[in-house]
Amino acid sequence: MNDFGPILILMAVSGLICTVMVVGSWVLGPKKLTPYKSSPYECGVAPSGEANERFPIKFYLVAILFVLFDIEVVFLWSWLTVFQSAPLDYQIFTGLAMLVYFAFWILGDWYVLKIGALDWDEAASLAPEKYIDSSLPAFDPSTSLTPERVAVNS
């Protein structure tokens, strides 16, 4: 506790000072809000657009890829940590196990690339004929009742 005491005191004091300054200026200062004044300051230019701009959701693909490869390395790294000082038979056994693991991994990657799931613009990777039983009449959107329409009618 002795070692951390000064740090805690420092944190407490600095937090207190900040709080006092912010709250004090908010309480004491005069508040005259005009629309012009409450608008965000953008280098003197009239603000345009929304403040919390959204970025394309397609970037999530990058996030997905990153996370997956990240985790691949976690397994690899922890395995290698054990591997370097292990006896030979253990190295062979775990090596084979990792090979199986990577086989699955590469298969998954291959599949993802092959069906074009990572294409930036989503392409129709599957032909529609797969969905349709040829023995049935073709789909006609104008005649079919969707559940929503049923709900409205009832």
Add this chain to the structure above:
Amino acid sequence: MQSELYTIPSIDWSLVMPFIVVVITGVIGLLIEMFRPKQNNNAIVLVSLAGLAGAFALLIPQLGVTTTTTFAGMVLRDQFGVLLQLIIVAGAFLSLIFSEPYMKQRRIAHGEFYPMALWATSGAMLMVSSDNLLMIFVGLEVLSIALYCLAGLARDEQRSEEAALKYFLLGAFASAFLLYGIAFVYGITGSTSLAVFMETLARAPGINDLTVLFAITLLLVGFGFKTALVPFHQWTPDVYQGAPTNVTAFMSAVSKVAAFGAFARVLEASLPVQEFWMPALIVITILTMTVGNLAALVQKDVKRALGYSSIAHAGYVMVALLAYLQDPAKGSLGTVITYLAIYTFMTIGSFAVLSLTAVNKSEGTRYQDLYGLWNRAPLAAGCLVLFMVSLVGVPPTAGFLGKFQIFQDAMGAGLPLLAIALAINSFVSAYYYLQIVRAVFVDEEGALRVQSAPMNAGLRFALVICAVGVMPILFAPILSQGKQTVTLSKMIESGAFLQRPVASVPLNPEPGEKVEQITPSAPLSTVTGN
């Protein structure tokens, strides 16, 4: 000490063979999908069904084999696990076999459905065949993550995606609770093995240790979500309604069986502190049955009503489980297994019939959409009636046998409150099940939508199997054998469910540390004598 750390575990591949077969079949299915994406799914369907049948065939000889572990105690084979794996594989088979025509009608015939479903099955199998919390968790997540994807299979439909998102967020939330519980189990015992957990609890002076209570509470919350017990059930109706019907069938059977299998093991391991969780679970069970049935009464959508019905049935299974845990001499895990098997047939059959309502990309599963089904598809309608009657628990059906056995168990084990709640709930539930039956026979005149898909061979097969499955004749011979054990346990010679071998103590203990032999405690061994 260094060399002890590098021990290569001895592996008995026969224990994990069914599991491996299912996984590899999924991989083959994915390869097929990769190389002929624009053609039909017939090859994938055939391979998947063959793989499941193969796994089933590999599991059959394991009935009656003594309890063993392999992979350094990570995989456990006991009768309980093997029987549940059989139910899981059968459930997966039945829900896959009617999927293709349905998915074609809904224009969502993605070939990836089959590998995903197979991997989900493998996760479920793993979950019931281990008493190590690490493996239970991994199996649970393999099952759940595949199911999140499957629930969102209809990518263009808002309802499906919404169901997937709700299932995903609540499932991940529940996983976090479960994991936090596991973390504290690990903190208490230094191991993730349930056998070690049980032994530690039995050795502990009392249950006053807050850590134990905390750990068990978190585990209960986590499994409560997964088995859809009442305070944690909200996701169930939404997901059941929004997911494609074949996925709902799969989920309602496979995921429930797996979750109950793991839950039973966890609860049994925490038997030494049962005075803590037993009262809570009794209340939760009564709530589960009551809320499930009452909420189902006011539903207008059949899938949603069946979702609430599945909550109620989870409550019934809990009654059987609690009866066993309260008094293993009177209750029996066999009852749990039997009821789960019967429930699998009933629920998959019901959803299989409902899959007929999908025509030409649209699907209507309201009560009105079933009007006149009797005239359009007599076989399906007849089967639906049979399943509903069995779900109510009307005497000649297997549903009655199962419920009656649960009732007897609960009375015998000194839980009359649960038994009475079960009986009352069965009467209440009759109302909405019979409403579905009524809808089948109502004239088409007032119907809003009188389409149904043509009958197909896969559906016919699934229906016939399920219809046979709810025939009491399957279970009647077992009933006549003994007065107390109307259960599958009679069929198994060793019969010691959940018996834990010594091998599951932590691998490589410290040199000086004494390893205590874990012998099955009294409640476990009494099952054998029965």
Add this chain to the structure above:
Amino acid sequence: MLEVLPIASITRDVPITWFLGLGLAMFILGGIGVVTRRNPVIVFMCIELMLNAVNLTFLTFAAYGGSGINATPGGMAQAMNGQMMVIFVMAVAAAEVAVGLGIIMAIFRQKNDVDLDDMSTLRN
């Protein structure tokens, strides 16, 4: 220059409850976030926070060798049990991220918006 302390000196000087308390705080904050936020991505980030709290707890127990009633000086195998669990939790969390973001993307493609309060098409 920072000196990296060996685990033994940390476990000697810092009580276990500090780490457990931090884990609990993270877990509770994550839980609050899950129930109060409306954006599924942020909800999911909160779930990740909860999983990380779990990981911290696992590692704490692994380093300290157990807590209350069965506190033994942690052996190597015992510590590995917890560390192994952490790796699997991370892997599962990553898989959940992939699936979750995929589902969110699918919803975004349909509605051009993701707000949990608008998720109400599934009802009686």
